[in-house]
Amino acid sequence: MPAAADPTEQAGTGGEAGSDRERLAARIAAAFHRVSSRAGGNWQAYVSLAGPDGPLVAVNESADLRIEAYSVNKIAVAVAVLDKVDRGLLALDHQVEVTEAIVVTGGDGIFSLDGAYPSLVTVGHVLANLLTVSDDTAVRLCGLVCPAAEINQILVAKGFPNTQVQPVANPNRFFLGTSTPRETHDLLRALVAGTLLSPASTDRVLRLLRSPVAFTDGVRREMSSAERARVATKAGWYADARHEAGVIFDTAGAPLVTYALFADGQADADDFGATHPAVQARARWGRRVMDLTAGVGGTGTTHRKHLYRPSNGG
Known part of the structure; x- marks a missing residue:
């Protein structure tokens, strides 16, 4: 069952502006700091909330640190x-x-x-x-x-320039390389703004990242299927690192919250499942953000969601 919303963190309505958005960004930040502190380890993160005058930075935690x-x-x-x-x-x-x-x-x-x-x-x-x-x-x-x-x-x-793969001797092979939380966030912002790729290619990437088969152990875990369809997300894990980055859209398909959450150094380094402390933290944070932003509108280009139609064969 989804976690109950903190009574001090109730979202406003879609008509909120200015100081209301700032308060909402602060609540998103407070939720992040609670769950990351509980999980322990190291966190590098950059999170923004869409606003009529541009994104409001909610979380800026070692956001320019270049890491794997x-x-x-x-x-x-x-x-x-x-x-x-x-x-x-x-x-x-x-x-x-x-x-x-x-x-x-x-x-x-x-x-x-x-x-x-x-x-x-x-x-x-x-x-x-x-x-x-x-x-x-x-x-x-x-x-x-x-x-x-x-x-x-x-x-x-x-x-x-900081989001780079790591070449090896074979020119067609590489390790996945580095980025920073800010650059990963900005890449996602450019993607949803339509300035990174053509409309068709943009839709393809977002359709894949929002699909039901995309990563569900983290931010999307405690969400309904309809809510999951509003989240484009990609996780990355290796050794003791547990990362995730993506975009939460409003119900009309406009970008609302963009996040890059990089974590390492938590306990249970051999656990790559949903019970890892950092993954659990992201699941709690995702549920809280979805509750906090209920009824809040995003800004910018809207991206239609593709309906999920389960099949029974035939």
Whole structure:
């Protein structure tokens, strides 16, 4: 069951402005500090609340510290690949070969579960797996069509010099690299503003990040299916780090809260599930933010949600 709202943190209505928005931002910040203190460890975060005169910064916690972003940087990788699509240098139906040698075994995703290689998949299929089930093999497949050096060049050109993958000897392979909470936040803000990619590519990224199969252990965990559809999110985990970044939209589809929450150093470093302290903290925070912002409108470009229609086969 969703956590009960703190009686001191009741949201106003959609007509609030100015000081009301500032109070709401302060309550979002208070919720973050409560759950992060309870979880312990180190937190680097940047959170903003949309407002008529621009975003209000709610959380600014070591926001310019450049750290390993892990799978949160899969958003940046997808942006680079789709930038090539937008420029006509690549097509979503372009096929790449999945060989046994390229499959990452024992990690996240579904390619490692196939067991029948070689096979052919499209770039569109690769991106779907990259951003929903956070497939590690999909990272290598992206490298086949957008090498590490090109990814970094594209991101620098778009204004993200700290959001960079880490090249290795093979130009088509890379580690997911670094970012800062502020740059990850700003990349997401640019995405929803429509200044990062074409409308079609923007919709594709947001559709994947808002899909029911996208990450549900963190911010979206204590939400209904309708509420989850209002949240575009991507998590990243490795060693003792548990990160998550995304956007919460209002009921009309306008961006409302943008967050980049990077955490490390908590207990249970071997727990990659929903019971990890940092993941639990993000779940509590997500529920509280959803309650606090009930009835509050976002600003900027609206992004339609895609209806979830369960199937029974046939």
